[in-house]
Amino acid sequence: MATAANKPPAGKQSQQGFVYLPLIAGWLIPGAGHFLQRKWIRGALLFVCIVAMFILGLAMQGKLYTSAQDILEMLGVVGDLGGGLLYFISRIMGLGGEPVRTTVADYGTKFIVVAGLLNIIAAVDAHNLRTGRKAS
Amino acid sequence: MIHPSHFTAVLLFALFASTVFGITMRDTPRRMFRYGAYCFTLFIGSVIVFSWVMYFIAR
Numbered sequence: 001m002a003t004a005a006n007k008p009p010a011g012k013q014s015q016q017g018f019v020y021l022p023l024i025a026g027w028l029i030p031g032a033g034h035f036l037q038r039k040w041i042r043g044a045l046l047f048v049c050i051v052a053m054f055i056l057g058l059a060m061q062g063k064l065y066t067s068a069q070d071i072l073e074m075l076g077v078v079g080d081l082g083g084g085l086l087y088f089i090s091r092i093m094g095l096g097g098e099p100v101r102t103t104v105a106d107y108g109t110k111f112i113v114v115a116g117l118l119n120i121i122a123a124v125d126a127h128n129l130r131t132g133r134k135a136s
Numbered sequence: 137m138i139h140p141s142h143f144t145a146v147l148l149f150a151l152f153a154s155t156v157f158g159i160t161m162r163d164t165p166r167r168m169f170r171y172g173a174y175c176f177t178l179f180i181g182s183v184i185v186f187s188w189v190m191y192f193i194a195r
Binding site: 042045046049050052053056059060061102103104107110111114115118121122124125134135136 | 138160
């Protein structure tokens with residue numbers, strides 16, 4: 001009996017090309033993995049939500065994690081890296097380098113980390129669409 | 137630089153996170169919208185409940 005877990009990929013398209021392209025593109029640019037699947041509205045919504053969350057985090061003077069001195073900072077770096085190009089561009093521009101001094105700045109730091117984590121979820125979703133694990 | 141109130145920050149966080157959850161966790165647009173609204177309600181509802189709990193603990 002076919003279950004959701006072992007259901008065969010939907011359509012011939014899922015068998016062609018580099019299957020990890022939506023995953024990588026979606027990680028680098030939020031929503032790009034869905035754009036590659038021609039899911040324009042979903043991709044646009046993901047792009048707007050993740051980019052807005054990341055920028056709001058920076059605007060609240062949130063901190064970008066740059067080094068891993070302890071386990072919590074290591075997790076912060078992993079979350080920030082989920083932002084893909086947003087993280088690298090922000091690092092190059094010198095944004096998010098100031099230490100956290102206010103409560104709102106701490107919220108901003110969390111916004112940046114969660115934006116990265118949400119981007120990872122979105123990229124994995126694009127990969128699942130590509131492989132046929134998710135129907136549509 | 138922006139300095140939103142704590143509740144505004146929660147509203148923004150809940151809105152963005154719920155939208156991404158809805159899109160990624162469900163298959164059809166209708167179910168996506170419903171799940172996103174459900175997550176948003178839970179986010180905001182739990183914030184209000186825990187805020188009142190902390191208010192009474194602090195007294």
